[in-house]
Amino acid sequence: MIGAIPIWETAQTINTTAVLTSEPISQTQLAGFGAFLVIVTGTTPSLDITCEVSMSTTNTFYTPYDVYGTSLGEIATTLDATRWTFFPVPLGPYIRFVITGDVSNGADTTVKAWFIAQEKV
Numbered sequence: 001m002i003g004a005i006p007i008w009e010t011a012q013t014i015n016t017t018a019v020l021t022s023e024p025i026s027q028t029q030l031a032g033f034g035a036f037l038v039i040v041t042g043t044t045p046s047l048d049i050t051c052e053v054s055m056s057t058t059n060t061f062y063t064p065y066d067v068y069g070t071s072l073g074e075i076a077t078t079l080d081a082t083r084w085t086f087f088p089v090p091l092g093p094y095i096r097f098v099i100t101g102d103v104s105n106g107a108d109t110t111v112k113a114w115f116i117a118q119e120k121v
Helices: none
Strands: 002-013 019-021 030-041 047-054 074-079 083-088 094-101 110-119
Touching: 030 047, 030 074, 074 083, 094 110
Parallel strands: none
Antiparallel strands: 002 110, 019 094, 030 083, 030 110, 047 074, 047 094
């Protein structure tokens, strides 16, 4: 079964260098791949989207890396329009998403985002 988990279902303002961090999502019911849908509006939007993992909801969250030191948490950089993107879900019991605004973002820059994942059967 595929379902959408709202990250920010109502528009959230992300002007200048604002940072939006989602609530942690448990990966115990998720399959290995997910998709991210983000709707960006504004006159000069630019966003970076990453995911982080943790062993619990109370521990520190970290950017995941592979054995070669390459970040696995990057979903999109300098995003300036609506995007639908697939990515492998990094290993870890919990995942969260971080959206960071650019210093040039206008006060009207807003974002809506959903994480779409297939449940384990």
